[in-house]
Amino acid sequence: MSVPADTRGYYHAAYVVAIVLYTGYVVSLWWRARRLNQ
Amino acid sequence: MTSTAVPTPPTGNSFRVPPPSPRLPGAPFLVFDWLFALAVVGVIGAIVRIIFFTPIEATQGAAQKIYYVHVPAALSAYLALIVCAVMSMIYLWLREVRADRMAESAGEVALLFTTAVLITGPLWGKPIWGTWWTWDARLTLTLFLWFVTAAYLVLRGAVDDPIMRARYSAVLAVLAALLIPFIHLSVYLFRTLHPMPIVLKPSEPSLPREMLITFSVSSIAFLFFCAMLMRSRYRLALLRERAGIV
Numbered sequence: 540m541s542v543p544a545d546t547r548g549y550y551h552a553a554y555v556v557a558i559v560l561y562t563g564y565v566v567s568l569w570w571r572a573r574r575l576n577q
Numbered sequence: 578m579t580s581t582a583v584p585t586p587p588t589g590n591s592f593r594v595p596p597p598s599p600r601l602p603g604a605p606f607l608v609f610d611w612l613f614a615l616a617v618v619g620v621i622g623a624i625v626r627i628i629f630f631t632p633i634e635a636t637q638g639a640a641q642k643i644y645y646v647h648v649p650a651a652l653s654a655y656l657a658l659i660v661c662a663v664m665s666m667i668y669l670w671l672r673e674v675r676a677d678r679m680a681e682s683a684g685e686v687a688l689l690f691t692t693a694v695l696i697t698g699p700l701w702g703k704p705i706w707g708t709w710w711t712w713d714a715r716l717t718l719t720l721f722l723w724f725v726t727a728a729y730l731v732l733r734g735a736v737d738d739p740i741m742r743a744r745y746s747a748v749l750a751v752l753a754a755l756l757i758p759f760i761h762l763s764v765y766l767f768r769t770l771h772p773m774p775i776v777l778k779p780s781e782p783s784l785p786r787e788m789l790i791t792f793s794v795s796s797i798a799f800l801f802f803c804a805m806l807m808r809s810r811y812r813l814a815l816l817r818e819r820a821g822i823v
Contacts, residue, residue, distance in 0.1 A: 546640030546704040553643040553700040554624070557650070557693055561620075564689050564806070568608055572813055575604040575820050 601816055608812045616805035623798040631791040643701040645791055649799035650693040655757050656803055657687035662754030665747035677743040680750055682810035688726045706770055714767035718760045725753040739823050
């Protein structure tokens with residue numbers, strides 16, 4: 540069986556991008572709700 | 578008898594300053610609640626399982642694990658778009674403003690998940706296919722769906738009249754949802770570089786048991802997270818309405 544190429548960089552990049560995207564959207568919802576406070 | 582000129586208020590195209598919106602104390606806590614927190618915990622749990630308790634695939638290496646975030650994001654985008662289209666149809670039928678608010682919320686969440694699909698896909702494709710992008714049917718149709726969903730939100734921001742805005746955008750949402758079956762079946766209808774479904778197909782799933790469990794856990798967690806995002810965005814829309822922002 541051949542050893543798979545090291546593709547961890549792409550794997551880590553995909554998860555970091557996904558987490559940043561989802562967290563950013565949640566923060567944007569929080570920010571828009573917070574503006575209704577002020 | 579003398580007459581005095583009485584100043585009249587400006588009319589016509591004069592600029593009017595809108596009255597200040599009422600303050601809504603604790604608004605962020607009305608948007609997010611314990612169910613949302615549960616969805617976040619579910620997604621974190623799924624990611625922990627993907628990273629620490631799922632084997633690495635023999636030929637693709639670690640990049641195959643992108644599958645567990647790429648496909649659930651696609652399923653979540655489908656869910657949000659279907660909700661957007663169904664609520665749009667309800668609006669067109671009943672003229673119910675709440676349905677328009679829900680469609681708007683689902684449309685925004687659909688754009689978020691379609692963006693995640695279009696970013697994680699090339700990050701998986703580069704090490705496996707040797708290219709970031711190819712203009713095959715599945716990828717091109719997904720990109721087209723992203724543009725239509727973005728156009729839906731731009732249209733909503735461009736039309737001032739709430740009734741016309743709801744009507745125009747509802748028609749566009751229904752048309753956008755018609756793309757979903759074409760996207761899903763594109764790998765059968767055309768010769769594409771994108772692989773065929775290995776779980777969502779008529780026959781048995783082609784994944785080993787451990788990977789199938791991880792995929793199922795991740796899909797359920799992301800679909801629940803998607804539903805909670807739509808719910809929170811809908812609550813924000815209701816708060817904006819209460820504050821007089823239409």
